[in-house]
Amino acid sequence: xxxxxxxxxxxxxxxxxxxxxxxxxxxxxxxxxxxxxxxxxxxxxxxxxxxxxxxxxxxxxxxxxxxxxxxxxxxxxxxxxxxxxxxxxxxxxxxxxxxxxxxxxxxxxxxxxxxxxxxxxxxxxxxxxxxxxxxxxxxxxxxxxxxxxxxxxxxxxxxxxxxxxxxxxxxxxxxxxxxxxxxxxxxxxxxxxxxxxxxxxxxxxxxxxxxxxxxxxxxxxxxxxxxxxxxxxxxxxxxxxxxxxxxxxxxxxxxxxxxxxxxxxxxxxxxxxxxxxxxx
Amino acid sequence: xxxxxxxxxxxxxxxxxxxxxxxxxxxxxxxxxxxxxxxxxxxxxxxxxxxxxxxxxxxxxxxxxxxxxxxxxxxxxxxxxxxxxxxxxxxxxxxxxxxxxxxxxxxxxxxxxxxxxxxxxxxxxxxxxxxxxxxxxxxxxxxxxxxxxxxxxxxxxxxxxxxxxxxxxxxxxxxxxxxxxxxxxxxxxxxxxxxxxxxxxxxxxxxxxxxxxxxxxxxxxxxxxxxxxxxxxxxxxxxxxxxxxxxxxxxxxxxxxxxxxxxxxxxxxxx
Amino acid sequence: xxxxxxxxxxxxxxxxxxxxxxxxxxxxxxxxxxxxxxxxxxxxxxxxxxxxxxxxxxxxxxxxxxxxxxxxxxxxxxxxxxxxxxxxxxxxxxxxxxxxxxxxxxxxxxxxxxxxxxxxxxxxxxxxxxxxxxxxxxxxxxxxxxxxxxxxxxxxxxxxxxxxxxxxxxxxxxxxxxxxxxxxxxxxxxxxxxxxxxxxxxxxxxxxxxxxxxxxxxxxxxxxxxxxxxxxxxxxxxxxxxxxxxxxxxxxxxxxxxxxxxxxxxxxxxxxxxxxxxxxxxxxx
Numbered sequence: 044x045x046x047x048x049x050x051x052x053x054x055x056x057x058x059x060x061x062x063x064x065x066x067x068x069x070x071x072x073x074x075x076x077x078x079x080x081x082x083x084x085x086x087x088x089x090x091x092x093x094x095x096x097x098x099x100x101x102x103x104x105x106x107x108x109x110x111x112x113x114x115x116x117x118x119x120x121x122x123x124x125x126x127x128x129x130x131x132x133x134x135x136x137x138x139x140x141x142x143x144x145x146x147x148x149x150x151x152x153x154x155x156x157x158x159x160x161x162x163x164x165x166x167x168x169x170x171x172x173x174x175x176x177x178x179x180x181x182x183x184x185x186x187x188x189x190x191x192x193x194x195x196x197x198x199x200x201x202x203x204x205x206x207x208x209x210x211x212x213x214x215x216x217x218x219x220x221x222x223x224x225x226x227x228x229x230x231x232x233x234x235x236x237x238x239x240x241x242x243x244x245x246x247x248x249x250x251x252x253x254x255x256x257x258x259x260x261x262x263x264x265x266x267x268x269x270x271x272x273x274x275x276x277x278x279x280x281x282x283x284x285x286x287x288x289x290x291x292x293x294x295x296x297x298x299x300x301x302x303x304x305x306x307x308x309x310x311x312x313x314x315x316x317x318x319x320x321x322x323x
Numbered sequence: 324x325x326x327x328x329x330x331x332x333x334x335x336x337x338x339x340x341x342x343x344x345x346x347x348x349x350x351x352x353x354x355x356x357x358x359x360x361x362x363x364x365x366x367x368x369x370x371x372x373x374x375x376x377x378x379x380x381x382x383x384x385x386x387x388x389x390x391x392x393x394x395x396x397x398x399x400x401x402x403x404x405x406x407x408x409x410x411x412x413x414x415x416x417x418x419x420x421x422x423x424x425x426x427x428x429x430x431x432x433x434x435x436x437x438x439x440x441x442x443x444x445x446x447x448x449x450x451x452x453x454x455x456x457x458x459x460x461x462x463x464x465x466x467x468x469x470x471x472x473x474x475x476x477x478x479x480x481x482x483x484x485x486x487x488x489x490x491x492x493x494x495x496x497x498x499x500x501x502x503x504x505x506x507x508x509x510x511x512x513x514x515x516x517x518x519x520x521x522x523x524x525x526x527x528x529x530x531x532x533x534x535x536x537x538x539x540x541x542x543x544x545x546x547x548x549x550x551x552x553x554x555x556x557x558x559x560x561x562x563x564x565x566x567x568x569x570x571x572x573x574x575x576x577x578x579x580x581x582x583x584x585x586x587x588x589x590x591x592x593x594x
Numbered sequence: 595x596x597x598x599x600x601x602x603x604x605x606x607x608x609x610x611x612x613x614x615x616x617x618x619x620x621x622x623x624x625x626x627x628x629x630x631x632x633x634x635x636x637x638x639x640x641x642x643x644x645x646x647x648x649x650x651x652x653x654x655x656x657x658x659x660x661x662x663x664x665x666x667x668x669x670x671x672x673x674x675x676x677x678x679x680x681x682x683x684x685x686x687x688x689x690x691x692x693x694x695x696x697x698x699x700x701x702x703x704x705x706x707x708x709x710x711x712x713x714x715x716x717x718x719x720x721x722x723x724x725x726x727x728x729x730x731x732x733x734x735x736x737x738x739x740x741x742x743x744x745x746x747x748x749x750x751x752x753x754x755x756x757x758x759x760x761x762x763x764x765x766x767x768x769x770x771x772x773x774x775x776x777x778x779x780x781x782x783x784x785x786x787x788x789x790x791x792x793x794x795x796x797x798x799x800x801x802x803x804x805x806x807x808x809x810x811x812x813x814x815x816x817x818x819x820x821x822x823x824x825x826x827x828x829x830x831x832x833x834x835x836x837x838x839x840x841x842x843x844x845x846x847x848x849x850x851x852x853x854x855x856x857x858x859x860x861x862x863x864x865x866x867x868x869x870x871x872x873x874x875x876x877x878x879x
Contacts, residue, residue: 086770087741099547123549131547138537139544143333143455143488150559152548163559181335185491188637199548215768218637218797220837245770284772289800289842289864296868302875311842315849322855322875496689502651503690506682507751508674508706525702528692532737 047077047239048098048207053107055093067093069262080233080240082253086284090262091243095211098241100125127156130200132210136192145195146171146180152203170202174228190221194228207239208232214246226252247286251309275307290314334451338383339567341452345461347568348449354575355445358582359438364592367585368437374578375445384451392447393440404436430592455487461562477553493534500529597759597791598625598648603657605643617643619815620657630785632802633795635812636837641795645761649680678707681757685764687748691736696747699736703755721754726780742773753784761793766801778805803827803841803862824860843867
């Protein structure tokens with residue numbers, strides 16, 4: 044389905060009564076299709092997190108509209124339905140778990156939706172299996188690693204059976220192992236369950252794995268496209284103090300030094316292949 | 324370390340006590356407390372104590388854990404025991420200056436100490452064998468009738484759930500902040516009381532700031548998960564009052580009868 | 595000269611309980627005065643325990659730590675003095691800010707050292723400069739700063755004690771690429787100017803490659819390697835077996851090497867790699 048989520052000319056600022064306040068988002072428009080895996084990139088303060096909260100009606104636009112599955116998020120009484128459709132996972136896993144036992148925490152969302160106990164049980168088990176945390180269902184969250192806690196947080200949202208998952212820097216506080224676990228979980232949910240993913244991150248190696256990358260800067264979209272298209276704009280990204288994968292940067296520099304130009308590689312294997320062909 | 328506190332800790336298990344309905348367990352605890360305080364002679368006190376000790380063994384939790392939680396309260400037990408020792412009326416058995424120990428004093432001391440000790444044992448048994456969520460859940464359901472008097476039972480239970488969930492997190496954080504301030508030369512181990520309290524400020528302020536930040540994020544996360552208070556909310560776990568709970572009830576009644584009979588037919592040792 | 599030496603340094607958590615766990619196992623490490631050492635190892639490898647032992651926050655179960663040749667636990671009552679000499683910046687240090695103003699917060703360490711007001715003031719100003727904190731922020735409340743500024747204020751709080759050894763535990767965690775690069779540059783600059791010893795714990799191999807002279811690799815509580823950065827990163831396969839990786843650029847270059855191209859191993863930066871490859875192509879053309 045096209046235009047599953049539609050953001051139309053949205054402007055937003057915190058505390059709009061104070062006219063001196065700057066707009067965090069400035070006349071921004073974007074579409075997200077159903078089943079897509081989108082990475083939202085940009086440095087701190089560019090408006091990524093605000094965008095995340097607009098997508099599930101935690102915040103409402105000052106100007107413009109956000110539509111989720113055809114629902115206008117600024118209509119009264121739709122926020123509940125919007126949040127059921129678009130689940131939001133936050134950065135710090137410690138601060139989004141409510142209960143002292145893993146499975147009881149995962150049940151929290153479905154319980155709020157007023158679902159029958161047997162159905163909740165089924166959804167909780169399924170969600171925990173989907174994030175590979177089923178065997179930890181009776182554990183206390185504080186004894187888990189960061190990556191495990193974040194996967195429990197994801198399960199807590201999945202159990203509400205949303206069509207879209209928005210993740211606001213879910214790996215920022217994790218170690219490399221935890222990051223890998225969470226990324227694998229996200230990709231699995233996208234591939235196997237067809238859940239639309241909006242991943243907010245500033246790790247380039249994570250953005251590379253998405254179908255589409257949207258780069259934001261000072262409340263606007265700087266550029267967007269497939270990872271290959273976006274990361275080939277090395278100059279633009281560097282000017283806005285954003286990273287590019289080292290593989291891409293190396294090739295970019297070499298092209299500047301007279302190496303034959305082709306599209307730029309995104310990961311190490313591709314880079315090695317490309318270089319061995321050139322150097323032979 | 325602060326994390327080693329055993330009081331109020333949940334120790335998962337599969338014992339018959341673990342499997343009782345948490346509501347029943349709360350009621351049993353209340354019943355036991357009542358029993359301990361209506362006992363008026365050694366026989367009935369021993370009866371209740373024996374009943375509780377039997378239950379303690381049924382939990383299949385190492386006795387060491389119970390002793391650990393008793394250790395924290397030992398001071399209070401001894402203190403109240405000793406105070407009571409000197410507060411009996413009647414013929415003094417021993418006289419040390421203006422202090423005197425009477426037979427009633429000894430009896431009082433023994434009763435008070437045993438009552439407190441048994442109380443701790445019984446409450447530890449409840450928290451050891453019941454998950455915090457089950458506990459708050461059961462409380463919420465037991466207190467439901469109070470909503471008639473506009474008491475926000477659901478909100479109170481939710482607050483307890485969250486508090487229990489964040490205790491370990493905040494303890495860990497306290498440890499961390501203390502280490503960080505010690506690394507900056509904070510001296511928390513020496514000096515007089517005022518100096519020590521002052522030395523805690525660099526720990527307490529960051530801790531409060533962090534607790535508020537966590538609370539704010541948690542509120543956002545709960546809203547994202549469609550939390551709208553207690554109305555229209557269902558629960559995954561269904562509590563049911565089963566056979567085991569009936570047996571428990573029967574046992575409690577038996578002990579109650581025993582206590583009452585002892586109290587009627589035997590002379591009261593205290594009051 | 596070695597500024598830090600450890601001899602059979604071990605630490606066991608919960609000794610004598612069923613939860614007993616060896617966090618550090620007979621470490622023998624020598625850190626030279628003035629060097630920049632990166633510490634890598636996955637979570638639970640014993641890095642945090644080690645750095646907390648190095649500044650006397652936890653006492654070793656066995657073994658000794660010598661700072662400039664003297665056992666730091668020689669007189670346990672004087673352990674605070676060790677903490678002033680070996681400054682430790684914890685992970686997410688901004689959560690320890692507590693004073694009314696940034697200046698007072700940075701002054702907390704120097705004040706605990708018992709310095710005069712004049713000296714404290716001087717220390718605060720130079721520490722703020724080293725950590726890249728603008729001077730107009732000094733009179734503000736630390737809670738009004740941005741995330742990156744808070745981080746720098748907290749680091750300044752440790753730098754202000756003017757330690758001979760500065761240990762930073764994941765100083766760039768959670769920062770965006772721009773914030774990370776600026777902070778790393780500040781730390782390198784500080785190291786260059788102050789000429790003291792810096793130990794940097796990080797999960798980011800790219801950060802380590804950019805800054806460290808030598809790397810200490812921790813695995814399962816043991817010190818697996820302590821060698822210069824190029825040597826450690828040219829042993830990529832061993833690192834991978836320990837669940838660690840090498841910078842992407844190092845991996846690309848060793849991949850090319852494996853395919854028979856005659857290029858040096860242990861390349862650490864994109865700049866180096868580009869010039870090596872350009873030279874290689876120039877030769878073969």
